Amino acid sequence: MQNDTIEAIRAHAAEEYPRECCGLVLVVKGRERYQQCTNTAQGTEHFVLPAEEYADAEQLGEIIAVVHSHPNAPAQPSQADLVSCEASGLPWHIVRVDLVDGAPAAGEVVTIEPSGYRAPLVGRQFSHGVLDCYQLIVDWYAQERGVTLPQFARADEWWNDGKSDLYTEGFPLAGFAKLPNGALLEVGDVILMQIRARNDVPNHAAIYLGDGLILHHLHGRLSSRDVYGGMWAENTRAVLRHQ
Structure with missing residues (x-):
């Protein structure tokens, strides 16, 4: 310059x-x-x-x-x-x-400059709209299934604006359908959770990896694999499967 x-x-x-x-x-x-x-x-x-x-x-x-x-x-x-x-x-x-x-x-x-960089699935830093729970799902599906999921705009703290229900509306547009309550989880299923959302809507998503494990990226933390249970199960609002 x-x-x-x-x-x-x-x-x-x-x-x-x-x-x-x-x-x-x-x-x-x-x-x-x-x-x-x-x-x-x-x-x-x-x-x-x-x-x-x-x-x-x-x-x-x-x-x-x-x-x-x-x-x-x-x-x-x-x-x-x-x-x-x-x-x-x-x-x-x-x-x-x-x-x-x-x-x-x-x-x-x-x-x-662009050099082919790709963020790791585990241990990535959180940045809303760039490296967040939805982007982790996009990247997992690209790497593990060869499926390209669409992007949608995610305003900062959309879950607290009094009106937005972004994940309930967005995931069906990305090819996901809600499973009946009690359905057995399969690898690749998306689990929608509600974590401190003033809008009373799901605002966190995880991928089910099998063997009781999920891959997810919580706000303010590194992406991680965790056991699905406890607060994650308690805060689950829906399970979706890509069609």
Whole structure:
């Protein structure tokens, strides 16, 4: 990147601190340019770049890179960064931002490029909408069954917005059907659970692996294999099977 672009990125990162900034590097009429975008994510731990702003940037010029910041953290990519970089097909620039003498200051910039990275099924870091319980099911079906499940938008904390029932509505569109109560579990069945959802709807999903084990990714934890029982069974609201 050109020095002017890097400085524009650093300025934006410092301006948005302690939230993550996000933006795009464009080539417009033969010149490199940094385009600031709006981070619509809740909280300060990740970013969501609006699709309409991405589309607007495409009308301005050619998008050649995605940018975001890591406040109070190294500019090294997270698993979610690596996965999202692969999905975008573009280089990603990550800038570190820290408080220096009481003021935010942007520092090192690390660049990553698509390289075929694939997050492990067990031990992946949680990032809602990128590496979460639904994405784990998508990846398991792709790797174990060769089945491509559709994606659907998952707003932050949709289960607390007073209206959404995303999993009840979304899984049938992905080819899953609800099993009758008491049906014997088979490998690959999806177990829908309700975990602290104000909407009183299922908001967590697990894959049944057989032998009493489930594979799942709970908010704020690493993905893991666990025994299906106890709180997981108590909070189960439905069991689905891919058709």
